[in-house]
Amino acid sequence: MQTGLLNTYQKSVSNRSYIAWVMSGALLTFYVLIYFTDFFTPIAAQLHLGGKWGMYGTLYTIFIVGFGIVFLRRHGQTPYQRLRTLSIMFFQVVFAFALPHVMEMFDTPGYNFAYFWPLNYSAFYPSTIASQPLPFILYSMIGAFILVPVLTFFYGKRWYCSWVCGCGGLAETAGDSFRHLSSKTTKAWRFERYSIHIVLLFAVVTTVIVVTSFIFESRTGDEFSVVYPIFSKIAGPVKGFYGFLVGAILSGVLGVGLYPLMGSRVWCRFFCPLAAFMGLIQKFGRFRITVKDEMCISCGNCSTYCEMGIDVRQYAQNNQDFKRAACVGCGICAHVCPRGVLKLENKWDFASWGDAAGVEHVDV
Numbered sequence: 001m002q003t004g005l006l007n008t009y010q011k012s013v014s015n016r017s018y019i020a021w022v023m024s025g026a027l028l029t030f031y032v033l034i035y036f037t038d039f040f041t042p043i044a045a046q047l048h049l050g051g052k053w054g055m056y057g058t059l060y061t062i063f064i065v066g067f068g069i070v071f072l073r074r075h076g077q078t079p080y081q082r083l084r085t086l087s088i089m090f091f092q093v094v095f096a097f098a099l100p101h102v103m104e105m106f107d108t109p110g111y112n113f114a115y116f117w118p119l120n121y122s123a124f125y126p127s128t129i130a131s132q133p134l135p136f137i138l139y140s141m142i143g144a145f146i147l148v149p150v151l152t153f154f155y156g157k158r159w160y161c162s163w164v165c166g167c168g169g170l171a172e173t174a175g176d177s178f179r180h181l182s183s184k185t186t187k188a189w190r191f192e193r194y195s196i197h198i199v200l201l202f203a204v205v206t207t208v209i210v211v212t213s214f215i216f217e218s219r220t221g222d223e224f225s226v227v228y229p230i231f232s233k234i235a236g237p238v239k240g241f242y243g244f245l246v247g248a249i250l251s252g253v254l255g256v257g258l259y260p261l262m263g264s265r266v267w268c269r270f271f272c273p274l275a276a277f278m279g280l281i282q283k284f285g286r287f288r289i290t291v292k293d294e295m296c297i298s299c300g301n302c303s304t305y306c307e308m309g310i311d312v313r314q315y316a317q318n319n320q321d322f323k324r325a326a327c328v329g330c331g332i333c334a335h336v337c338p339r340g341v342l343k344l345e346n347k348w349d350f351a352s353w354g355d356a357a358g359v360e361h362v363d364v
């Protein structure tokens with residue numbers, strides 16, 4: 001299972017060498033330019049890519065497909081790694097890239113069916129709702145409040161973070177060479193617990209303020225006229241600040257710019273509000289990683305290559321199955337284990353239910 005894996009990470013670009021620093025600098029510069037300037041607009045126009053965001057979407061898709069092929073060559077020995085990588089490539093090419101383009105050709109605003117609130121933070125802003133057909137608005141609501149929680153409860157957040165999401169898709173493919181750079185320190189874990197939930201709260205509060213402001217606006221003249229000016233004043237700046245800080249700086253500039261120095265899941269681990277929401281559900285759901293008793297030889301491969309900084313070895317040494325809110329179910333810990341100690345499973349916690357039947361295994 002480990003063929004070609006361990007030496008992958010011995011290349012200098014994967015070990016915070018000067019090449020990694022240069023690459024990180026280049027990525028940070030690229031993201032600052034694309035988010036905050038029109039530097040790429042003429043280049044995109046010359047290439048007929050429909051503006052700088054059209055160019056960005058094209059590049060993003062090329063990277064996921066290209067590095068997805070590299071990933072398959074490195075890790076495609078198991079059905080789990082093969083299937084989830086093909087799934088990531090499919091959702092990026094079809095859902096995130098091709099479908100929105102086809103819709104725009106028919107004068108319908110492009111819509112990414114694989115992108116849910118609060119990751120898609122503007123999904124419920126009145127301006128977005130006004131620009132979308134009713135079925136898409138209903139899909140956004142059903143997706144965010146039914147599909148995401150139910151699938152996460154049954155299958156863990158891996159169904160999204162490692163199989164569907166474009167951010168996770170880039171991390172798993174283009175970011176694969178950097179996955180071992182995630183910090184395993186307790187300090188990082190403490191920071192992650194606060195930062196990711198603060199962003200989730202910020203996303204909820206921003207949406208509530210923007211929606212409430214709109215509702216009050218349409219009801220001026222009655223008892224709401226007293227509070228309306230307050231909401232009306234703060235809605236714009238709060239929305240703008242969220243877009244700047246979370247939508248641009250945390251998810252793009254730092255989220256991808258720091259790949260070569262801090263690993264590929266900086267955004268997913270520390271800041272993604274949808275990951276935070278699914279992590280809360282995952283703790284009560286069926287997904288867990290199980291450990292075969294007395295098999296671990298403490299080599300540490302699992303902890304080293306966990307992109308979410310989870311100390312998997314500690315659980316393995318203690319013969320302890322585990323659920324962690326942060327785990328994105330990439331399966332690499334099981335993939336690199338020389339003793340086949342770890343397994344990703346969806347099963348009820350019958351230890352507490354007093355029944356051991358009905359276990360469903362997912363081999364990795």
Ligand code: SF4
Binds near residue numbers: 309326329332333
């Ligand atoms: S614990 Fe294993 S499956 Fe979960 S994120 Fe880490 S490497 Fe991936």
Ligand code: SF4
Binds near residue numbers: 340
């Ligand atoms: S679980 Fe496997 S990979 Fe992790 S320390 Fe034990 S033997 Fe090594």
